[in-house]
Amino acid sequence: xxxxxxxxxxxxxxxxxxxxxxxxxxxxxxxxxxxxxxxxxxxxxxxxxxxxxxxxxxxxxxxxxxxxxxxxxxxxxxxxxxxxxxxxxxxxxxxxxxxxxxxxxxxxxxxxxxxxxxxxxxxxxxxxxxxxxxxxxxxxxxxxxxxxx
Amino acid sequence: xxxxxxxxxxxxxxxxxxxxxxxxxxxxxxxxxxxxxxxxxxxxxxxxxxxxxxxxxxxxxxxxxxxxxxxxxxxxxxxxxxxxxxxxxxxxxxxxxxxxxxxxxxxxxxxx
Numbered sequence: 001x002x003x004x005x006x007x008x009x010x011x012x013x014x015x016x017x018x019x020x021x022x023x024x025x026x027x028x029x030x031x032x033x034x035x036x037x038x039x040x041x042x043x044x045x046x047x048x049x050x051x052x053x054x055x056x057x058x059x060x061x062x063x064x065x066x067x068x069x070x071x072x073x074x075x076x077x078x079x080x081x082x083x084x085x086x087x088x089x090x091x092x093x094x095x096x097x098x099x100x101x102x103x104x105x106x107x108x109x110x111x112x113x114x115x116x117x118x119x120x121x122x123x124x125x126x127x128x129x130x131x132x133x134x135x136x137x138x139x140x141x142x143x144x145x146x147x148x149x
Numbered sequence: 150x151x152x153x154x155x156x157x158x159x160x161x162x163x164x165x166x167x168x169x170x171x172x173x174x175x176x177x178x179x180x181x182x183x184x185x186x187x188x189x190x191x192x193x194x195x196x197x198x199x200x201x202x203x204x205x206x207x208x209x210x211x212x213x214x215x216x217x218x219x220x221x222x223x224x225x226x227x228x229x230x231x232x233x234x235x236x237x238x239x240x241x242x243x244x245x246x247x248x249x250x251x252x253x254x255x256x257x258x259x260x261x
Binding site: 007039 | 233237239240241243247250
């Protein structure tokens with residue numbers, strides 16, 4: 001079910017790795033730094049804060065090759081080791097109006113792990129209603145104009 | 150749009166001053182001085198914002214003219230408009246790297 005003003009993205013993956021390992025890749029900063037990326041960006045360990053428990057905060061700062069910073073802030077809503085992680089990304093410093101990811105890990109019993117990531121992203125419709133709505137609103141109109149062309 | 154490009158585009162759009170600059174450029178090209186006018190910030194700060202926008206592919210800047218007027222680049226914005234597909238791709242790539250990472254640490258383990 002999609003609520004108004006939100007978009008959902010669901011991605012399923014099966015990894016050839018035991019569930020504990022997949023869980024650690026998500027919850028240990030040393031490991032997260034290895035894959036979080038994206039390419040051309042690093043996530044330096046000293047710029048990662050992860051308090052992996054319900055209500056605990058996380059903050060990751062990506063650094064691009066030419067020094068641009070992209071911080072991501074949020075809170076762990078649920079931490080059920082090793083099967084379920086719910087992260088809420090804050091809207092602050094972000095291009096969206098907040099996003100919630102529910103990530104589940106299922107042991108397939110043969111050494112593989114199924115991971116399902118279900119994201120709910122609050123969209124730019126809400127952005128339009130914000131104080132600087134005039135600004136982003138005109139950008140949206142511009143994008144629509146370009147789309148229609 | 151490549152994933153790193155998408156990241157820098159989203160990152161560029163996250164800043165209210167940069168969004169305001171883009172909105173101004175939607176009305177037509179402008180110089181650094183013209184762009185700086187409505188903001189209580191220095192020309193250097195505006196230049197820095199322009200550099201971010203340029204890197205994100207959201208604007209182009211004149212090379213020859215001394216004033217280097219900035220111009221909106223529609224393509225990147227159009228792709229941002231279709232951000233759900235882009236964002237999904239961004240996460241798919243991230244999970245590809247997670248898969249590679251899991252392979253690597255297991256190789257490291259068995260080698261020990």
